[in-house]
Amino acid sequence: MPPLDEFRKQIGDVPAHDDAATLKLKSLDFYWFSPILKRQLADCRGDIAVRPRNRDEVLAVAAAAARTRLPLTVRGGGTGNYGQAIPLSGGVVLDMGALDGVVSVSPGVGTFEAGATMLEIDKALAPQGWELRFHPSTRKQATIGGFVAGGAAGAGSCTWGQIADPGAVLAVEVATVEENPRVLRLEGPDVLKVLHAYGINGILLSVTVPLAPRHPWAERILAFPDLARAARFGQALTEAEGIAKKLVSVFDPRIPPKLGRLSAYVPEGRAAAIVMVSEPQAGALIDMAARFGGEVTFARSAEEADRVAFEGLGSPGPLYEYTWNHTTLHALKREPDITYLQVRFPPDGMLELVDTVAATFGDELLLHLEFQRRFGRVVCSALPLVRYTSDARLDEVIATLDAMGAAVSNPHTFVLDNAGWKRVDAPQPEFKRVADPHGLMNPGKLAGT
Amino acid sequence: MPPLDEFRKQIGDVPAHDDAATLKLKSLDFYWFSPILKRQLADCRGDIAVRPRNRDEVLAVAAAAARTRLPLTVRGGGTGNYGQAIPLSGGVVLDMGALDGVVSVSPGVGTFEAGATMLEIDKALAPQGWELRFHPSTRKQATIGGFVAGGAAGAGSCTWGQIADPGAVLAVEVATVEENPRVLRLEGPDVLKVLHAYGINGILLSVTVPLAPRHPWAERILAFPDLARAARFGQALTEAEGIAKKLVSVFDPRIPPKLGRLSAYVPEGRAAAIVMVSEPQAGALIDMAARFGGEVTFARSAEEADRVAFEGLGSPGPLYEYTWNHTTLHALKREPDITYLQVRFPPDGMLELVDTVAATFGDELLLHLEFQRRFGRVVCSALPLVRYTSDARLDEVIATLDAMGAAVSNPHTFVLDNAGWKRVDAPQPEFKRVADPHGLMNPGKLAGT
Numbered sequence: 001m002p003p004l005d006e007f008r009k010q011i012g013d014v015p016a017h018d019d020a021a022t023l024k025l026k027s028l029d030f031y032w033f034s035p036i037l038k039r040q041l042a043d044c045r046g047d048i049a050v051r052p053r054n055r056d057e058v059l060a061v062a063a064a065a066a067r068t069r070l071p072l073t074v075r076g077g078g079t080g081n082y083g084q085a086i087p088l089s090g091g092v093v094l095d096m097g098a099l100d101g102v103v104s105v106s107p108g109v110g111t112f113e114a115g116a117t118m119l120e121i122d123k124a125l126a127p128q129g130w131e132l133r134f135h136p137s138t139r140k141q142a143t144i145g146g147f148v149a150g151g152a153a154g155a156g157s158c159t160w161g162q163i164a165d166p167g168a169v170l171a172v173e174v175a176t177v178e179e180n181p182r183v184l185r186l187e188g189p190d191v192l193k194v195l196h197a198y199g200i201n202g203i204l205l206s207v208t209v210p211l212a213p214r215h216p217w218a219e220r221i222l223a224f225p226d227l228a229r230a231a232r233f234g235q236a237l238t239e240a241e242g243i244a245k246k247l248v249s250v251f252d253p254r255i256p257p258k259l260g261r262l263s264a265y266v267p268e269g270r271a272a273a274i275v276m277v278s279e280p281q282a283g284a285l286i287d288m289a290a291r292f293g294g295e296v297t298f299a300r301s302a303e304e305a306d307r308v309a310f311e312g313l314g315s316p317g318p319l320y321e322y323t324w325n326h327t328t329l330h331a332l333k334r335e336p337d338i339t340y341l342q343v344r345f346p347p348d349g350m351l352e353l354v355d356t357v358a359a360t361f362g363d364e365l366l367l368h369l370e371f372q373r374r375f376g377r378v379v380c381s382a383l384p385l386v387r388y389t390s391d392a393r394l395d396e397v398i399a400t401l402d403a404m405g406a407a408v409s410n411p412h413t414f415v416l417d418n419a420g421w422k423r424v425d426a427p428q429p430e431f432k433r434v435a436d437p438h439g440l441m442n443p444g445k446l447a448g449t
Numbered sequence: 450m451p452p453l454d455e456f457r458k459q460i461g462d463v464p465a466h467d468d469a470a471t472l473k474l475k476s477l478d479f480y481w482f483s484p485i486l487k488r489q490l491a492d493c494r495g496d497i498a499v500r501p502r503n504r505d506e507v508l509a510v511a512a513a514a515a516r517t518r519l520p521l522t523v524r525g526g527g528t529g530n531y532g533q534a535i536p537l538s539g540g541v542v543l544d545m546g547a548l549d550g551v552v553s554v555s556p557g558v559g560t561f562e563a564g565a566t567m568l569e570i571d572k573a574l575a576p577q578g579w580e581l582r583f584h585p586s587t588r589k590q591a592t593i594g595g596f597v598a599g600g601a602a603g604a605g606s607c608t609w610g611q612i613a614d615p616g617a618v619l620a621v622e623v624a625t626v627e628e629n630p631r632v633l634r635l636e637g638p639d640v641l642k643v644l645h646a647y648g649i650n651g652i653l654l655s656v657t658v659p660l661a662p663r664h665p666w667a668e669r670i671l672a673f674p675d676l677a678r679a680a681r682f683g684q685a686l687t688e689a690e691g692i693a694k695k696l697v698s699v700f701d702p703r704i705p706p707k708l709g710r711l712s713a714y715v716p717e718g719r720a721a722a723i724v725m726v727s728e729p730q731a732g733a734l735i736d737m738a739a740r741f742g743g744e745v746t747f748a749r750s751a752e753e754a755d756r757v758a759f760e761g762l763g764s765p766g767p768l769y770e771y772t773w774n775h776t777t778l779h780a781l782k783r784e785p786d787i788t789y790l791q792v793r794f795p796p797d798g799m800l801e802l803v804d805t806v807a808a809t810f811g812d813e814l815l816l817h818l819e820f821q822r823r824f825g826r827v828v829c830s831a832l833p834l835v836r837y838t839s840d841a842r843l844d845e846v847i848a849t850l851d852a853m854g855a856a857v858s859n860p861h862t863f864v865l866d867n868a869g870w871k872r873v874d875a876p877q878p879e880f881k882r883v884a885d886p887h888g889l890m891n892p893g894k895l896a897g898t
Binding site: 106107108109129159160161162165166167168170187188189210212213214215216235238239240241242243244278279280281283284286287288302373374375376377378 | 555556557558578608609610611614615616617619636637638659661662663664665684687688689690691692693727728729730732733736737751822823824825826827
């Protein structure tokens with residue numbers, strides 16, 4: 001019997017589809033933010049997409065894949081930008097979206113099934129006064145398992161750092177891809193064995209994370225005379241321990257006109273900041289912005305912001321949906337030759353380097369900064385909009401930035417190479433041999449597989 | 450009629466006492482931590498101590514003091530260490546302790562009468578899931594008005610910075626000391642007009658502060674081979690955004706034996722750390738401590754820690770009562786020749802400077818560090834125990850520390866001098882003319898009055 005038929009037989013009544021439309025939908029992600037990945041990955045498809053309804057069905061899928069030696073690619077919300085969820089060698093696409101339950105919540109900690117979206121988790125937690133510490137701009141689509149496997153930072157990072165930081169994930173449960181799958185529990189630093197491994201180190205079943213007590217997050221847009229002053233405001237605000245906040249995003253004056261509905265709230269030619277701040281403290285923003293020539297141009301109460309986020313009502317949408325890589329999404333929808341980069345600015349001399357970078361590339365590269373706390377310092381990452389002309393020119397821009405001291409994490413490659421693995425200090429290759437002994441999890445994703 | 454009799458007549462039935470025992474109790478504070486202040490202030494007494502029961506009675510006291518031109522010294526919990534609450538020129542002592550109500554609480558913000566103790570406020574807030582962002586080690590005695598007028602930092606500062614930081618106090622109400630007292634409301638940066646003014650810029654009636662959502666704070670004591678490694682642990686923990694925490698205190702190995710009941714939990718010759726950490730994250734401490742050769746030697750759950758703090762039951766007492774200037778208190782009770790200093794270490798090269806200071810003074814100065822966040826960086830302040838021999842030697846120690854780059858705020862002076870006023874960027878002298886036009890508020894406290 002062909003392996004695919006055997007696989008079908010073994011998984012019994014686990015929901016499965018293999019029509020072209022479903023396979024396209026379940027095989028791709030937001031890889032098309034990159035013109036390079038777009039060329040490379042557009043035709044990748046799984047041969048069958050399964051959506052198990054519970055843990056036993058996940059284990060049945062894992063067992064069947066191991067027995068038939070079919071490639072297996074795990075998928076959360078499909079919001080990755082580097083093809084994290086794209087099957088490079090066909091086979092089985094495992095959609096975890098039906099495992100979306102809240103397993104348990106107690107003060108300061110929650111356990112969630114890997115397929116739960118971060119928005120649904122926050123909706124469930126809100127009445128109890130808790131929330132996830134951070135979420136990507138794709139809060140509505142992204143699953144917590146996907147965020148652990150392929151994400152990094154987002155709204156909340158200006159206070160809580162990143163998902164790979166010590167303490168940010170307390171435990172995970174992982175199913176191995178073996179003939180008789182096991183469920184392994186990893187705690188503390190062992191979590192790093194699967195973190196940012198793009199889902200090729202076992203199947204994440206559940207995630208236990210510390211929760212943040214929930215502030216009433218009000219939304220604000222502010223306008224500034226120029227990027228330099230907006231950036232200095234972003235820095236000052238993120239440094240201000242006394243002001244509770246969840247999001248500090250800063251935009252070059254040429255970006256807001258590309259942001260659809262948001263453009264109405266930023267006067268032409270002005271740099272902008274998007275901020276989520278604890279409502280009783282919103283007044284402090286006014287004074288702080290004034291120091292940098294800025295003013296508030298849009299204000300939405302925490303109650304209204306929750307309604308917009310939780311019920312999908314109101315316009316504009318949640319302001320975080322204009323930040324992080326949603327900025328790129330909005331611009332790209334309007335100007336198809338736009339792409340982006342990921343740039344980390346070092347904390348020392350950071351804003352001077354931002355100024356220099358901003359002055360170097362003219363209209364080719366427009367800075368969009370996300371302020372964060374990392375390891376006790378305030379830093380900003382940039383997700384600049386880049387006018388794409390050729391692969392060679394993009395490489396040149398990356399090399400120029402690197403030479404200036406702004407470290408680029410190249411988002412235009414789908415291979416989780418050695419550089420990627422070295423991001424976390426953990427025995428990921430060793431754990432891959434445990435969790436995926438047959439090397440079935442998205443072969444081709446890891447360099448050399 | 451003598452002014453004091455006239456004052457008595459004018460205040461009507463506001464509770465008042467003038468017996469020697471009460472006047473001693475209500476005129477002094479913890480000034481005796483300093484052998485120098487002890488000599489200078491021991492005999493200072495008010496002539497009458499009043500304890501108004503409501504705002505109208507406070508205003509009656511202010512009016513009567515203004516009309517009779519009697520000096521007026523405002524008092525909260527009397528926990529200051531520089532004689533903040535000690536009347537230097539006699540007159541009226543105004544005990545605010547009976548104005549101790551919670552005025553209002555809504556998500557993220559609370560307004561409290563100035564005389565409410567920080568412990569009672571936290572007890573009232575706990576069922577609603579909120580708490581004060583910080584409190585001094587004297588949480589049980591200190592009032593929120595006193596903390597704003599004469600405090601700076603405490604438990605919570607490792608996350609939230611200090612009380613003078615932007616956003617840390619949203620508003621205050623202040624009564625003027627005039628024949629017809631007015632109640633002024635100061636908001637935002639205007640709050641700095643009374644902040645750290647030692648109560649001589651009007652009578653604080655209420656304080657509005659942002660609240661912190663309440664984590665389940667577990668308590669831990671950890672032991673380390675030496676101070677250098679304990680300090681590096683303190684730094685690493687405070688830098689770890691991913692670990693929610695409220696207190697990170699570090700002690701030279703020679704200090705724990707001086708800390709009474711706490712000494713049982715630190716093996717002899719080991720440096721120590723006291724930590725309050727969000728309970729679900731306590732496991733991360735173990736890994737982090739191990740990196741610095743440390744281990745947990747005492748653990749108390751958040752539930753138990755709350756019981757100890759809120760109900761006064763259990764031993765040892767709340768661990769925060771062994772930190773900040775409570776460390777000095779415990780040591781001083783056992784060794785009367787001990788005093789202390791307040792030292793700020795700059796963030797760059799901080800731990801190397803800590804090492805150098807620790808190596809410089811032998812047994813004369815034992816470092817006790819409190820890790821904090823300030824303006825986006827992790828810093829530590831030291832409240833070192835100092836073996837006092839003479840004023841001249843103490844001056845020498847201060848000069849040596851200053852020369853090494855460790856800035857000393859001299860706690861052995863009761864005068865709020867120009868240096869003190871310059872701490873905050875606000876028109877305090879101008880506001881004093883508004884709030885206290887007759888210069889009646891503790892004359893002698895401000896240099897030149």
